[in-house]
Amino acid sequence: MFRAALMVCATLLTAGPSFNLAIAQTYPNRTVRMVVTFPPGGATDILGRMSAQRLTERLSHPTVVENRVGGGGNIGAEFVARAEADGHTLLLGGVPHAIGMSLFSKLSYDFARDLAPVINLAVFPSMIITHPSLPVKSIKELIALAKARPGQLNYGGTHASPNHLAMELINAQAGVKIVLISYKGTGQIVSDLVAGHVQIASMGFPAALPMVNAGKLRALAVTSAKRSALLPEVPTVNETGLPGYDVTSWYGVFAPAGTPEPIIARLYTELAAHFKAPEAAKRLSALGAEAAIKAPAELASFMREDIKRWAGVVKASGAKVE
Secondary structure: OHHHHHHHHHHHHHHOHHHHHHHHHHOOOOOEEEEEOOOOOOHHHHHHHHHHHHHHHHOOOOEEEEEOOOHHHHHHHHHHHOOOOOOOEEEEEEHHHHHHHHHEOOOOOOHHHHEEEEEEEEEEEEEEEEOOOOOOOOHHHHHHHHHHOOOOOEEEEEOOOHHHHHHHHHHHHHOOOOEEEEEOOHHHHHHHHHHOOOOEEEEEHHHHHHHHHOOOOEEEEEOOOOOOOOOOOOOEOOOOOOOOOOOEEEEEEEEEOOOOHHHHHHHHHHHHHHHOOHHHHHHHHHOOOEEEEEOHHHHHHHHHHHHHHHHHHHHHHOOOEO
16 A cells, blocks of 8 residues: 555656646636635725636636635634635735734734735725814824824724724824724724714725715825825825835735645636736726736745734734734
């Protein structure tokens, strides 16, 4: 029996390209699950559904979106990390999971070790918004007011989210203390911000832009390194008070570690072609986002660096989730 096992291994090793081709040609052999770790309707869910639709069109079996919500995105990520490494269970993941490596004190998976990068798809900037009654029209004025009223200003945020940490980065870089009012979701933050129950927020374009365009909220700045085409008149945080500030939410597709390279390569090829096309760019632009394609090796390096970067922000903010 041992000799037979050795012969099988030897056959696989010497098969080389033909064996890899066979794997790619027989994948998938059943429905593929795309796990999205946040609720339906948000930007990450939309990105997951765009990816699933493309794979359904190009693969021999459908790809369905499965929303596994909770734990700052870690419940769904752990589920994928523990799944069989055969390409039939995928994760739409990114910056929340990179942040989670240092934010959560007890995690049973490692984002960089237990998940194999397939492709980075897009980046999403946010905007810093306020209720119009707050007497500030720029980040510089906001910082000045926060220094004049230490601990008296507040912002709405979902604990452990990128937008929570974006505001904490302002606190850390500016040396101010704008206090977090914690919410479970973006919808309630928008409602309370419009009503004046909370003063400030960092928020993605899909939720914030309609209220800014209607004059119900004021956009002070966008969080990315460059201005948004959707709000070209609104400067960046970097331009108006905090040099070097650059916060965007990135998202891509991941598979369980150990997934065969031919499967990773096929998924990358299909998704890269779709998200480089003008139709996808137009849809992403409506979300305030843009395509940011990274191949598996590049994404692996980027995610490790981003985990380190956010560890510094988490440490400076004092944020921690048990």
